[in-house]
Amino acid sequence: MDKGTLLTFRPQIKVIDATLRDGGLVNNFYFEDDFVKKLYDTNIQAGVDYMEFGYKASKEIFDKSKFGKWKFCDEQDIRDIVGNNDTDLKISVMADVGRTDVDKDILPKDESVIDMVRVASYVNTIPAAIDMVEHCAKKGYETTVNIMAISHSNDSDIKQVLELIGQSPADGIYIVDSYGSLYPEQIRRLSDIYLEVATKYNKYVGIHAHNNQQLAFANTIDAVASGVNYLDATINSLGRGAGNCPLELLLGFLKNPKYKLHPVLKFIEEEMLKLKENGLVWGYDIPYLITGVLDRHPSGAIDCIKKKRTDYANIYQELMGLE
Amino acid sequence: MDKGTLLTFRPQIKVIDATLRDGGLVNNFYFEDDFVKKLYDTNIQAGVDYMEFGYKASKEIFDKSKFGKWKFCDEQDIRDIVGNNDTDLKISVMADVGRTDVDKDILPKDESVIDMVRVASYVNTIPAAIDMVEHCAKKGYETTVNIMAISHSNDSDIKQVLELIGQSPADGIYIVDSYGSLYPEQIRRLSDIYLEVATKYNKYVGIHAHNNQQLAFANTIDAVASGVNYLDATINSLGRGAGNCPLELLLGFLKNPKYKLHPVLKFIEEEMLKLKENGLVWGYDIPYLITGVLDRHPSGAIDCIKKKRTDYANIYQELMGLE
Numbered sequence: 001m002d003k004g005t006l007l008t009f010r011p012q013i014k015v016i017d018a019t020l021r022d023g024g025l026v027n028n029f030y031f032e033d034d035f036v037k038k039l040y041d042t043n044i045q046a047g048v049d050y051m052e053f054g055y056k057a058s059k060e061i062f063d064k065s066k067f068g069k070w071k072f073c074d075e076q077d078i079r080d081i082v083g084n085n086d087t088d089l090k091i092s093v094m095a096d097v098g099r100t101d102v103d104k105d106i107l108p109k110d111e112s113v114i115d116m117v118r119v120a121s122y123v124n125t126i127p128a129a130i131d132m133v134e135h136c137a138k139k140g141y142e143t144t145v146n147i148m149a150i151s152h153s154n155d156s157d158i159k160q161v162l163e164l165i166g167q168s169p170a171d172g173i174y175i176v177d178s179y180g181s182l183y184p185e186q187i188r189r190l191s192d193i194y195l196e197v198a199t200k201y202n203k204y205v206g207i208h209a210h211n212n213q214q215l216a217f218a219n220t221i222d223a224v225a226s227g228v229n230y231l232d233a234t235i236n237s238l239g240r241g242a243g244n245c246p247l248e249l250l251l252g253f254l255k256n257p258k259y260k261l262h263p264v265l266k267f268i269e270e271e272m273l274k275l276k277e278n279g280l281v282w283g284y285d286i287p288y289l290i291t292g293v294l295d296r297h298p299s300g301a302i303d304c305i306k307k308k309r310t311d312y313a314n315i316y317q318e319l320m321g322l323e
Numbered sequence: 324m325d326k327g328t329l330l331t332f333r334p335q336i337k338v339i340d341a342t343l344r345d346g347g348l349v350n351n352f353y354f355e356d357d358f359v360k361k362l363y364d365t366n367i368q369a370g371v372d373y374m375e376f377g378y379k380a381s382k383e384i385f386d387k388s389k390f391g392k393w394k395f396c397d398e399q400d401i402r403d404i405v406g407n408n409d410t411d412l413k414i415s416v417m418a419d420v421g422r423t424d425v426d427k428d429i430l431p432k433d434e435s436v437i438d439m440v441r442v443a444s445y446v447n448t449i450p451a452a453i454d455m456v457e458h459c460a461k462k463g464y465e466t467t468v469n470i471m472a473i474s475h476s477n478d479s480d481i482k483q484v485l486e487l488i489g490q491s492p493a494d495g496i497y498i499v500d501s502y503g504s505l506y507p508e509q510i511r512r513l514s515d516i517y518l519e520v521a522t523k524y525n526k527y528v529g530i531h532a533h534n535n536q537q538l539a540f541a542n543t544i545d546a547v548a549s550g551v552n553y554l555d556a557t558i559n560s561l562g563r564g565a566g567n568c569p570l571e572l573l574l575g576f577l578k579n580p581k582y583k584l585h586p587v588l589k590f591i592e593e594e595m596l597k598l599k600e601n602g603l604v605w606g607y608d609i610p611y612l613i614t615g616v617l618d619r620h621p622s623g624a625i626d627c628i629k630k631k632r633t634d635y636a637n638i639y640q641e642l643m644g645l646e
Contacts, residue, residue: 006508183576184507184541185329185548211537213572218507218541225508248609249536252616253506261616265635268609273633286571286591293575293584310596312588 009256012204012229014049017247020070021052021094022232022239026282027275029054029068035271036070036081039235044089045263046251050116052092053078058101072105078113085113092116094146095132097125102135109140116142118174123153126161130168137169144230146174146208151181151295155193162194166201172230173198173205177219180212180242180288181295187219191226206230209245211237211284212292212301216245221253235264236272241298241305242288281305286312290319332579335527335552337372340570343393344375344417345555345562349605350598352377352391358594359393359404362558367412368586369574373439375415376401381424395428401436408436415439417469418455420448425458432463439465441497446476449484453491460492467553469497469531474504474618478516485517489524495553496521496528500542503535503565503611504618510542514549529553532568534560534607535615535624539568544576558587559595564621564628565611604628609635613642 019039020031036053043051054070062071069077073093085091091114095102106117117136121129126145133143145165150158165173175190182190187207194205207223209216209232220231233250237243248268251259287301290312300319309315342362343354359376366374377393385394392400396416408414414437418425429440440459444452449468456466468488473481488496498513505513510530517528530546532539532555543554556573560566571591574582610624613635623642632638 006506183329184545213575214534214537214540214569217537218545222507222541246537246612248612252536252612262636262639265609265613265639269633269635286588289569289571289575290588310592312592313585316585316588 007255009254010229011256013224013254013256014230015047015247015250015254015259016050016052016092016206016230016232017043017048017234018052018208018232018244019234019238019247021054022234022244023282024054024068024070025240026238027068027280028066029070031068031070033081038267038271040081040089042235042263042267044087046247046260047256047258048089048247050090050092052094052118054093056093056095056100056102056105056117058099058105060101061099073114075107075112075114082113090115090142092118094118094120095136097121097128097132100132102132106136106139106141114141116144118144118146119170120146120148120176122148123150123157123161126164130164130170133168133170142171143169144172144174144206145170146176146206148176149178150176150190151179158190158193159197162197166197166203170203172203174208174230174232175205175223175228176208177210179295179297180210180216180292182215182219183213184215184218184222187222188226191223191228195227204229206232208232210239210292210298211242211244212288212298214284216243217249217253220245220250236268237283238272238275239282241282241302242285242292243283286310287315290316294319330578332577333552334579336547336577336579337553338370338570338573338577338582339373339375339415339529339553339555340366340371340557341375341531341555341567342557342561342570344377345557345567346605347377347391347393348563349561350391350603351389352393354391354393356404361590361594363404363412365558365586365590367410369570369583370579370581371412371570373413373415375417375441377416379416379418379423379425379428379440381422381428383424384422396437398430398435398437405436413438413465415441417441417443418459420444420451420455423455425455429459429462429464437464439467441467441469442493443469443471443499445471446473446480446484449487453487453493456491456493465494466492467495467497467529468493469499469529471499472501473499473513474502481513481516482520485520489520489526493526495526497531497553497555498528498546498551499531500533502618502620503533503539503615505538505542506536507538507541507545510545511549514546514551518550527552529555531555533562533615533621534565534567535611535621537607539566540572540576543568543573559591560606561595561598562605564605564625565608565615566606610638613639617642
């Protein structure tokens with residue numbers, strides 16, 4: 001496999017901007033249209049390969065009045081931003097197992113500007129995820145299965161579900177470090193396991209990292225060195241809890257000259273600083289370190305941040321006691 | 324060489340708290356005695372191996388009235404904190420080539436509570452560094468040579484100076500990523516180069532990382548996996564510019580049960596938050612990303628942060644033009 005070096009690049013590498021989708025978990029998907037349009041333009045200028053607009057959540061499960069539109073990603077809402085999207089930037093949406101009605105909510109590809117549907121699943125719901133993937137693939141979409149929370153699964157279960165996904169029509173398989181608990185050497189080991197199956201079935205491998213231990217960027221570029229090609233990032237790390245791999249660091253690292261850092265820096269100064277000033281809180285902080293070290297869901301840390309708790313030593317004892 | 328795994332530990336690994344020394348570069352070494360005493364107690368409770376108090380700067384070169392006392396680390400000032408230091412925590416100080424008068428300012432070891440003198444040097448001043456090391460070793464100290472700014476040196480120069488240091492009485496040799504520009508795969512390559520020479524001469528290798536690209540922790544633990552044993556960190560990353568490897572992340576990673584995270588979290592909530600509230604500014608920010616990506620000295624970024632500039636796209640163009 002072509003793994004490249006620090007001074008070369010693999011054209012197979014694709015960058016996925018997940019700012020709206022993972023960021024939507026911070027602000028319930030209430031982004032201004034101007035913000036979204038500017039983000040779209042920024043991604044085009046920066047050479048980003050995919051922009052994920054949000055979730056395709058079922059309106060029968062979620063109350064539409066309680067979320068911004070990017071929780072649902074209606075076709076018309078995306079088109080209001082991108083028109084027919086006559087650009088090289090592809091558009092993706094995420095569908096959670098059990099929370100998306102693919103029959104009803106996913107149009108045939110030739111009626112949609114969406115290019116890719118990524119199905120997010122825990123290990124134990126992979127058969128349901130594969131059902132959704134088959135459905136979306138039949139409708140004409142590029143698809144991936146994003147296996148979440150793998151730090152809580154053992155290798156033999158992971159290998160089993162990789163084989164299942166291998167035999168499905170999914171185009172790609174994602175390593176997802178939901179708890180931001182994985183260290184680079186674990187990511188390299190997992191990359192090897194995923195790539196072995198993916199190569200056999202002619203699929204690509206992607207990574208979605210979280211920054212609880214300031215490792216989202218490091219884990220992403222270590223996965224690149226192992227041969228992982230689809231790289232999730234968000235501008236300024238915007239995303240649930242400690243956030244994600246910062247797009248600006250990733251573009252600074254990648255050597256393909258089509259990637260441009262300048263437009264992303266411009267977007268940060270013009271848009272992201274405003275979000276912070278307006279009180280949106282995200283990114284690395286001590287409570288996330290604690291859930292990361294303990295390999296726990298970040299919800300306990302998110303709760304502490306909301307309450308502005310800074311009694312870190314107590315938080316550590318409390319969260320440790322929750323096993 | 325024993326490299327250990329994620330679930331074992333090497334007793335040879337030593338953690339050096341450089342909070343006062345690198346942090347002193349942020350506040351001109353003006354730390355309250357209470358802060359320093361509490362940091363000393365915290366390090367003892369946390370199982371940290373060395374605490375670096377500051378520099379042994381020459382008072383003939385630096386005006387004593389313009390810096391806090393930890394720029395000079397007078398014997399009595401250290402003793403006022405640690406008494407005779409009847410603990411397992413060792414005490415280190417740093418001596419810059421050309422800025423320390425080792426003849427005058429370094430006492431014989433049996434008159435001092437200092438255990439280790441670390442000599443910081445660029446590649447081109449290594450012969451002067453070795454002079455200082457010989458002097459300090461003769462006086463009875465553990466010594467290291469910390470080779471700074473190696474991202475601007477080529478491998479053959481680095482190998483030459485490693486050979487020189489190898490033949491000196493230095494106990495350890497440090498990889499220093501002064502500009503926070505090195506990626507994990509470069510750190511692994513450099514670790515191998517350093518360790519080859521160090522092993523030949525029976526010395527240890529250390530790492531001092533900077534966080535310009537959120538890689539200080541990742542680079543440190545990747546160096547550990549390669550066999551590097553002396554690990555610099557600072558509480559809450561306190562240090563020049565983007566700061567250093569956070570001690571709290573490092574202790575969370577290391578598996579030796581003597582290391583305790585709890586006292587460090589307590590110190591952060593009780594002391595570090597106050598420093599921030601009182602206006603001290605340090606840590607990862609976009610201008611440091613820019614100097615890191617560009618492999619430049621952080622001074623340009625520090626200047627932008629001081630001026631509270633957020634025109635990141637312009638800053639990028641300006642700093643790129645400075646080659």
